């Protein structure tokens with residue numbers, strides 16, 4: 001026992017240098033003092049050690065409804081290679097066609113749970129109802145099985161490591177199309193009648209709908225609140241411009257995330273900005289005619 005503690009204390013990490021910050025080309029801290037995660041700002045070995053000591057278990061939720069089941073194979077195969085390697089992971093696959101879920105070999109400590117869910121006719125509802133479904137399962141199942149939830153789009157692939165550096169109470173991701181823009185140009189919902197309304201002189205960042213997460217408790221609060229907002233809009237016959245993404249942006253305006261992921265974690269492969277040293281999770285182009293109904 002004594003020996004292992006000694007060994008632990010001897011694990012060597014390079015010293016963080018106050019006068020020599022690793023990144024000076026991008027914002028790494030928000031005005032409410034939470035980190036923005038960019039390559040170079042963290043030491044993954046150090047973080048892995050900390051999270052291992054807590055023996056954390058991570059749940060990944062992903063929806064594959066109708067034709068989107070075709071994206072599952074690549075999504076899961078690349079996740080096995082790059083997502084939370086060395087940690088305990090539950091994949092929660094929410095689908096209307098459990099038989100179409102591919103059989104992917106999983107590493108040790110990793111499981112797949114297929115949850116059959118109803119298919120909605122309108123694609124806007126497929127996207128928006130994800131929030132309701134996550135909130136329901138968070139309360140009745142996920143809370144008993146995992147510590148954190150990571151909620152992702154399926155038309156994506158991992159192409160570099162995504163590890164415990166992303167975990168925090170509640171986190172969002174900078175949308176790749178907007179991280180260099182002024183807030184007036186964000187595609188927030190601008191109609192006052194919608195619950196997702198944000199004024200032109202408000203808003204911190206434009207967050208992507210396809211990558212968010214946090215502790216199960218916090219993700220429950222978020223999904224439950226934004227499902228309620230979506231339902232209020234429905235009752236008032238209004239639908240926010242970017243559906244669930246608009247409501248997510250409103251939620252994060254009032255409940256600031258406790259960590260923010262850079263566009264390394266949601267990249268659309270448009271251009272090659274110097275600040276993007278890694279492309280960890282990238283959008284797989286969908287042939288709209290074939291995939292969307």
Ligand code: 2GW
Pocket residue numbers: 062063064065066067068123124126127152153154155208209210211242243244245291292293
């Ligand atoms: C969605 C739109 C139109 C036709 C089909 C679908 C669809 C989506 C579907 O038939 N089946 C399905 O499983 N989905 C799930 O929703 C799937 O997990 C997919 O990755 C996710 C988002 O799909 P989609 O096509 O809306 O992607 P984007 O790139 O337009 O999504 C952004 O904007 C959305 C709101 O409109 C969401 O916020 C999304 O998270 C964003 O990335």
